[in-house]
Amino acid sequence: MPKFLNTSATTYYLEELIKGARERLILISPFLKLNDRIRELLEDKNRMKIDIRIVYGKSELHPDEINWLKNLDFVRTSFCKNLHAKCYMNEEACIITSLNLYEFSQVNNNEMGIYLSREEDGQVFRDAYDEAQRLIRVSDEVRIALEKVPQKAGAVDEVEPSGDEAEAGAAGFEKLTTAKLATRVGITTAEAFERLVTHGLLELKGTHHYLTEKGKEAGGSFHRGGRGFYFLWPEALVI
Incomplete structure (x- = not known):
């Protein structure tokens, strides 16, 4: 059944959720601003070629952070107008919370969250996943230089993945x-x-x-x- 998370538990489970991603990772947060620990974890997931989607409503990235993201081939970012939701999920777990990704929220604020397991909370997990996918669909995918990607950017001949x-x-x-x-x-x-x-x-x-x-x-x-x-x-x- 769902677990209630306080501030420290939310931070802990979020880190474990990112570390535990084996196929995909979805991070939905109003502010696109990442602390050093999150950046380290995303770099590791990028090396593992994990499909990472970040949906945000406002960017507070510095130029060096933009350059850092540009080098992550498996991270895609999307801008969602009027976004206020905070939801983080991999293929097996999901956290719905008040916690933003940026460091100030993790250090100074009092937060709450709910942890969902795909195995134990199947329908709720699926509902959260479906809503996350809807937000991705209605968002504008942007290049890391923060330029909007043309609608037809998916144009390619498919190469069947291996392994x-x-x-x-x-x-x-x-x-x-x-x-x-x-x-x-x-x-x-x-x-x-x-x-x-x-x-x-x-x-x-x-x-x-x-x-x-x-x-x-x-x-x-x-x-x-x-x-x-x-x-x-x-x-x-x-x-």
């Missing part, structure tokens, strides 16, 4: 790569792409596929891996 990346797609939140989705349906990967385009989940321009708004609403997502780029889809997606 841990493929397992992350399958195990993280019941997501499958396009090739594994095709295998489940009993068709070729090329046929799967054709059907995804036919259903409006992908858009083909030239030789490149783009994730559409309909595809995002259906739970599709675009990812950057060690070998290239790929899409992930809900296991139950009907094509």
Whole structure:
């Protein structure tokens, strides 16, 4: 069942949540300002090629922090207007709290939070994940130089991930790569792409596929891996 967290417990569980991420990490906080410990943990997750999404409503980064983030290939940032939620989650746990990511909040404020486990609090965890995904969908993804990414930035030929990346797609939140989705349906990967385009989940321009708004609403997502780029889809997606 959910655990209540006070200030010190929230800080502890947040650090453990980041350290425990094996496939993906979602950090939603109004202020994009990170203390040294959080930066150290994110650097480690980046080395492990963990998919990291940071959603924020206001940036207070200094130039050196912007340069630091620019060097993290697996961290993507999104700006969400009127964001006030604070939610941090990996593939197995979630914290909903009053705690911001910046250091002042962790040192000086009195905070509260709730810790959710995917295993023990399945439906609530899923509801929190779905809302986090909605916030990601309605946010504007920005480059680390804080320039807005064009809507069609997902244009690439998919390269099927290997090893841990493929397992992350399958195990993280019941997501499958396009090739594994095709295998489940009993068709070729090329046929799967054709059907995804036919259903409006992908858009083909030239030789490149783009994730559409309909595809995002259906739970599709675009990812950057060690070998290239790929899409992930809900296991139950009907094509």
